[in-house]
Amino acid sequence: MSKRWMQIPAAALLLVTLAAGCATRQPTPTAQPTKAILSLDWVPNTNHTGFYVALEKGWYAEEGIDLEIQIPSDPAAALKQVAFGNTEFGVSFQEEVTIARSKNILVVSLAAVIQHNTSAFASLAEAGIHRAKDIEGKRYASYGLPIEQPILGQLLACDGGDIAKVEFIDVGFDAFPALIGKRVDLAWIFMAWDGVQAEIMGVQLNTLPLYGSCVPDYYTPVIIAGETTIENKPDLVQRFMAATARGYEYAVAHPEESATILLHASPETDAELARRSQAWLSPRYQDDAARWGLQETEVWQEFADFMYNNKLIEKPIDPEKAFTNDFLP
Secondary structure: OOOOOOHHHHHHHHHHHHHHHHHHOOOOOOOOOEEEEEEOOOOOOHHHHHHHHHHHOOHHHHOOEEEEEEOOOOHHHHHHHHHOOOOOEEEEOHHHHHHHHHOOOOEEEEEEOOOOOOEEEEEEHHHOOOOHHHHOOOEEEEOOOOOHHHHHHHHHHOOOOOHHHOEEEEOOOOHHHHHHOOOOOEEEEEHHHHHHHHHHHOOOEEEEEOOOOOOOOOOOOEEEEEHHHHHHOHHHHHHHHHHHHHHHHHHHHOHHHHHHHHHHHOOOOOHHHHHHHHHHHHHHHHOOOOOOEOOOHHHHHHHHHHHHHOOOOOOOOOHHHHEOOOOOO
16 A cells, blocks of 8 residues: 555644635635536445535535535436536546546546545455455356456456456345355455445455555546536536535545534434544545545556456547546645
8 A cells, every 4th residue: 555644744734724725715706606416426425525524514605506416316327417518527436437438428537536446355254365366266246347357357367366267246236245145255345335344343354455456546436527517617617626625625634523424414324334434534535645636647547558458448548638637726
């Protein structure tokens, strides 16, 4: 893993920076708030905390935005809605944006919610999977996604393993329950959610994190807008990202309060899981980046090459057009 968050001095610096920003920056006045829609990728969770913090604190309103957060019944449809300008903003993933752009669906990533990939291949400790090659002969809980075999295959190949010796069992989106229920030996999980849930349950996992492995790092999740929205409403995008960045910066410095705000917005969420997940994830939003949300061309290029080489996209994309840092405050 990379350098960890330096909590005390970084938090102090962040507070000074925020205070300075509050003293000097004035929101753009508008006669009537601009209505805008943010479409999430899934039910509210700690990946989304910054949005709810900014909404609760009134920071979108300060920027003259009347923001509606929608939870789509079909997460796959959200990206197209954003691309065609039916909703202004959305939450997606680098791999989805890459696939979309290879098909001339022109969405753009505005910010990386989390600076590095926080997913991992997890197994119960009793399964004896300590390294990638140990996955041979095991049962993998598949979501049925095309990207799974290339990712897991490269992880095995780097350790001298063979993906052909892994049994893929399609479990839909019930990978973690399938793992806990011992119907499979391995599942691809997000450490900030399922990993924390396993700790709460007292279940010991062995994990093979993607970040730091031979698989290229990639941003997951990301905030997106369509090219038409960026071209026609650049001021709205600027104001939206100003409030959003403020929300995530606050969540970095105040994980406990931010978890409480998330629970207000999503009371059906398990409170202990939300609080412990937030404590785990808050220092990883920005991680070793100079500021929250920054994205690098190299990360987009390397992962796009990986996807093209593994026939996950039919043609290369221009990574410089797939993302922008221009709207980060």
